[in-house]
Amino acid sequence: MSTQAIAPPTTKSQALRSYDVADFPALTGLEEEWRFTPLKRLRGLATGTPAATGAIRHEYGQLPPGVTVTPMPRKDPRVGSVLTPFDRVSALAYGAAEQAVLVSVAADAVLAAPALVRVIGGGTDGVAYGHTFVEVGRFAEATVVLEQVGSTTLADNVEVAVADGAKLTLVTVADWAPDAVQAQHLKIRLGRDAKVNHVQVTLGGDLVRQYTSVEYADRGGEAELYGLYFADGGQHQEHRQLVDHSVPDCRSYVGYRGALQGASAHTVWVGDVLIRAAATGTETYEINRNLVLTDGARADSVPNLEIETGEVAGAGHASATGRFDDEQLFYLMARGIPESEARKLVVRGFFAELINKIPVEELRERLGQAIEDRLLKAGA
Numbered sequence: 001m002s003t004q005a006i007a008p009p010t011t012k013s014q015a016l017r018s019y020d021v022a023d024f025p026a027l028t029g030l031e032e033e034w035r036f037t038p039l040k041r042l043r044g045l046a047t048g049t050p051a052a053t054g055a056i057r058h059e060y061g062q063l064p065p066g067v068t069v070t071p072m073p074r075k076d077p078r079v080g081s082v083l084t085p086f087d088r089v090s091a092l093a094y095g096a097a098e099q100a101v102l103v104s105v106a107a108d109a110v111l112a113a114p115a116l117v118r119v120i121g122g123g124t125d126g127v128a129y130g131h132t133f134v135e136v137g138r139f140a141e142a143t144v145v146l147e148q149v150g151s152t153t154l155a156d157n158v159e160v161a162v163a164d165g166a167k168l169t170l171v172t173v174a175d176w177a178p179d180a181v182q183a184q185h186l187k188i189r190l191g192r193d194a195k196v197n198h199v200q201v202t203l204g205g206d207l208v209r210q211y212t213s214v215e216y217a218d219r220g221g222e223a224e225l226y227g228l229y230f231a232d233g234g235q236h237q238e239h240r241q242l243v244d245h246s247v248p249d250c251r252s253y254v255g256y257r258g259a260l261q262g263a264s265a266h267t268v269w270v271g272d273v274l275i276r277a278a279a280t281g282t283e284t285y286e287i288n289r290n291l292v293l294t295d296g297a298r299a300d301s302v303p304n305l306e307i308e309t310g311e312v313a314g315a316g317h318a319s320a321t322g323r324f325d326d327e328q329l330f331y332l333m334a335r336g337i338p339e340s341e342a343r344k345l346v347v348r349g350f351f352a353e354l355i356n357k358i359p360v361e362e363l364r365e366r367l368g369q370a371i372e373d374r375l376l377k378a379g380a
Contacts, residue, residue: 017084021095024088033087036268036300038236041207043153045089045183048127055128056152058101059118066109067142069117072102072133079133082159083187087211090185093129093155100131103144107137107163114143114171114360121152124179130156136166138191143169143359149204151177157185164191164218169199171358175370176204183209190250192218199357200256202229202237203370213242214252221250227269228354228367230374231297233262240270241286245279254286257354259347260297261374270302271317280311290321291350293375344372 016023027046029039039046060069072079079100085091103117119130136142146158162168176182182205188196202208214223223243231237243252258267271286290299303317325346332342351371358364 015086017086018091019080019085019094021088021091024091027088036270037209037238038207041181041236042183043124043181044127045153045155045181046092048092048153048155055122055126056130056154057120057122059120060116063115064111064113066106066111066140067115067144068102068104069115070102070104072100074099076100078135078161079131079159082161082189083157083185085157085185087185089155089183090157090211093131093157093185096129097131097157100133103132103134105136105140105142105144107140109137109140109142111142114145116145116147119146119148121148121150121154121176121180124151124153124181126153128152128154130154132156132158134158134160134170136162136168138163139165141167143171145171145173145360145363147173147175148182149175149177150180152180152182154180154182155184156182158187160186160188160196162188162190162194162196165193166191167195169197169359171199171360171363172201173363173367174202174205174208174210176208178204178206180205181207185211185213188212188214188223190214190216190221190223193220195222197224197357198226199354200225200227200239201367202227202239203367205235205237207236209238211240211242213244215244216247216250219247219249223252225252225254226354226357227256227258228351229256229258229267230371231258231260231265231267232374232377233296234264236266236268238268240272242272242274243284245273245275245282245284248279249281250279251282252284255354256288257290257351258288258299259291259293259350260299261293263296265297266299268300270304272304272306273315273317275305275307275309275312275315277308280309281313282315283313285314285316287318288320291347292321292323293347340376344375347371347375
């Protein structure tokens with residue numbers, strides 16, 4: 001199932017994609033895709049030996065009518081039908097995961113409540129591999145929450161297939177224990193007139209690297225990708241996106257916001273949008289904003305647009321990284337608000353738009369509290 005490139009890739013459209021890990025050379029850290037990632041902290045994810053069976057497990061409570069969660073054998077033809085790995089870690093995870101977990105929403109179903117699935121780490125001894133497949137049937141409407149908690153060293157792939165006319169709100173939360181390491185590839189495929197809102201939240205873990213890619217199978221697809229991340233001292237959080245516009249008349253929007261505090265806190269955001277020659281009528285925009293709360297923290301932000309046609313409805317990108325606004329803080333304190341509360345208000349306002357896109361009240365409240373707890377921890 002290998003798809004080896006004939007010549008070294010010079011654009012995203014030419015990048016190597018293969019199910020065979022042997023097609024990907026060992027990582028050195030000099031590769032463009034890995035130059036920001038501290039490879040020594042991957043704990044063997046790029047070379048690894050699998051952990052014992054049960055290193056991660058999936059839990060879910062009562063599911064709303066119209067959705068099921070079941071084991072999915074590796075030989076199921078849907079496995080790998082959406083996602084072809086284009087890095088070494090993703091290919092390792094594809095080959096080593098013993099089975100997948102299928103989250104299936106029936107055609108025409110309109111879920112009355114969100115479907116919550118928890119991925120729970122079982123420890124950091126050895127490397128764990130995972131595979132999740134989310135399918136949303138034709139004209140269905142659903143909210144699915146994938147919450148990741150516990151300790152682990154995990155390489156995992158998530159495939160998301162949204163059929164014609166379906167609408168999916170997908171919320172992924174990486175709230176790992178402080179010692180966790182994760183490298184994930186999440187791939188979304190949209191059918192004709194299908195829509196996805198993906199909200200990606202990253203708070204926990206020692207090192208978390210998440211790559212999200214989107215492709216369109218037919219006209220009229222819409223993808224909105226939002227991200228919220230908060231890196232504390234010593235944490236490395238890396239988010240990459242590739243939105244591949246290959247058919248006409250589709251739309252995408254990418255908006256990520258991050259905050260950093262503490263010595264050696266490091267965040268990376270790399271947003272790639274590819275508009276191929278056939279993708280006339282494309283409308284796309286991407287923006288990343290970072291708020292640096294203390295000295296010693298570092299945010300890297302790299303927006304990229306690769307356009308192969310001049311017939312687009314609109315395309316743009318932006319990036320901004322700045323320190324805490326002392327004028328905002330002074331304004332609030334001048335009105336009698338204590339400094340610690342004023343800092344909370346500023347950071348809460350920075351994240352409010354993204355938190356409000358999560359259609360689960362309990363989760364919104366929990367994330368808001370987690371952010372405030374981090375500010376208190378830093379002595380804000």
